[in-house]
Amino acid sequence: MRLDGSGCVLPDADVGGGTAAELHSVGAQPLLLQPNHHHIPFPFFCVGSAFSEDQCAVLEALFLQTNDWQHRDGAFYRCSLCDVSVKIPVSFQAEIVARMRAMTRLPLVDRVVVTAQRMLPGQVIGIHSDRPLLGYEIARLVVQLNKEWQPDHGGVLELFASPEGKAVFTVDPEYNTAFGFALHAESYHGVTEVTQPRKTVVFNFWHVANTPELAAYVQALFADLHFSELPAALDPVASSAESTLPEETTFRAGTAAIALQRLGYDDATIVTGYRHSAGLAVCDTGDAETDAAVLLADWMAYLYRDSFDLTRWNSLRNKLDRVEAVSRLMPAWQLCLPE
Ligand SMILES: O=C(O)CCC(=O)C(=O)O
Numbered sequence: 001m002r003l004d005g006s007g008c009v010l011p012d013a014d015v016g017g018g019t020a021a022e023l024h025s026v027g028a029q030p031l032l033l034q035p036n037h038h039h040i041p042f043p044f045f046c047v048g049s050a051f052s053e054d055q056c057a058v059l060e061a062l063f064l065q066t067n068d069w070q071h072r073d074g075a076f077y078r079c080s081l082c083d084v085s086v087k088i089p090v091s092f093q094a095e096i097v098a099r100m101r102a103m104t105r106l107p108l109v110d111r112v113v114v115t116a117q118r119m120l121p122g123q124v125i126g127i128h129s130d131r132p133l134l135g136y137e138i139a140r141l142v143v144q145l146n147k148e149w150q151p152d153h154g155g156v157l158e159l160f161a162s163p164e165g166k167a168v169f170t171v172d173p174e175y176n177t178a179f180g181f182a183l184h185a186e187s188y189h190g191v192t193e194v195t196q197p198r199k200t201v202v203f204n205f206w207h208v209a210n211t212p213e214l215a216a217y218v219q220a221l222f223a224d225l226h227f228s229e230l231p232a233a234l235d236p237v238a239s240s241a242e243s244t245l246p247e248e249t250t251f252r253a254g255t256a257a258i259a260l261q262r263l264g265y266d267d268a269t270i271v272t273g274y275r276h277s278a279g280l281a282v283c284d285t286g287d288a289e290t291d292a293a294v295l296l297a298d299w300m301a302y303l304y305r306d307s308f309d310l311t312r313w314n315s316l317r318n319k320l321d322r323v324e325a326v327s328r329l330m331p332a333w334q335l336c337l338p339e
């Protein structure tokens with residue numbers, strides 16, 4: 001399957017924030033109208049004529065002015081990148097975030113980071129998922145700026161169901177086409193080798209509950225982490241868990257226990273938290289603060305050791321929905337579950 005800009009156009013059920021006419025009225029030009037939404041191999045959308053001529057001109061100019069390109073020269077990820085966020089008009093950024101919120105239905109923060117990406121002949125981007133690690137972006141909009149692109153120029157974006165499989169969907173990098181997706185552990189994609197220079201602008205968006213501010217808080221909470229600081233009361237539980245459970249699981253449970261310890265909770269709560277995070281027991285002590293502390297510690301340990309998982313986050317949010325935030329947990333609570 002190929003997207004050639006003239007493919008079938010499905011009605012946009014997700015405009016959410018407004019109709020096409022309203023979008024005309026808020027900005028000077030419409031943008032990202034009529035996306036084609038897909039769900040295989042993972043949710044994404046493509047837009048044929050993404051931006052107005054003026055907006056394309058702003059994006060193209062980014063490649064003329066910038067000089068501090070960072071060169072990525074890994075075996076699987078070869079391209080040059082440059083942060084051009086400050087060069088994108090604030091009103092343009094605001095419009096794009098509003099549109100991305102409507103299309104992805106994700107609670108995105110206002111801040112956008114925009115990267116100009118250049119690939120030169122011979123360069124290729126191998127298969128990767130971009131899963132959102134702690135503080136990383138949750139969604140991307142990839143805009144192509146290759147005038148007169150031809151199939152033999154390469155640089156086709158390929159989508160995969162698994163890192164070993166064959167491409168399930170391909171997107172040609174034609175001028176003024178955009179590709180948007182939510183990043184997660186299985187959003188596998190890559191770019192085929194290019195034979196002509198390839199110009200792309202990537203807009204990055206953050207989830208309100210996986211911000212760089214949360215990342216700073218969690219990094220500080222787990223700084224200089226040594227399991228030896230955990231109370232002796234945990235020793236028998238941890239030893240027994242370590243003899244039966246995968247290391248990854250006990251590592252995460254130990255990390256959750258450290259969070260509870262550093263937040264000032266007593267030995268009993270730390271043991272309860274460890275057992276909960278190791279999957280040995282469901283935390284239901286009947287004490288609202290203890291249960292909330294255990295759930296938040298478990299979530300922060302997961303974020304720190306793994307990545308931001310939307311399903312898990314929704315489950316945390318549902319569990320703590322009606323619970324009053326307590327002062328000891330306030331900073332973590334506000335960052336993990338912002339209003
Ligand atoms: O350049 C592209 O088409 C996609 C690059 C990429 O891997 C990304 O933006 O996540």
Ligand SMILES: [Fe+2]
Pocket residue numbers: 128129130189
């Ligand atoms: Fe990527």
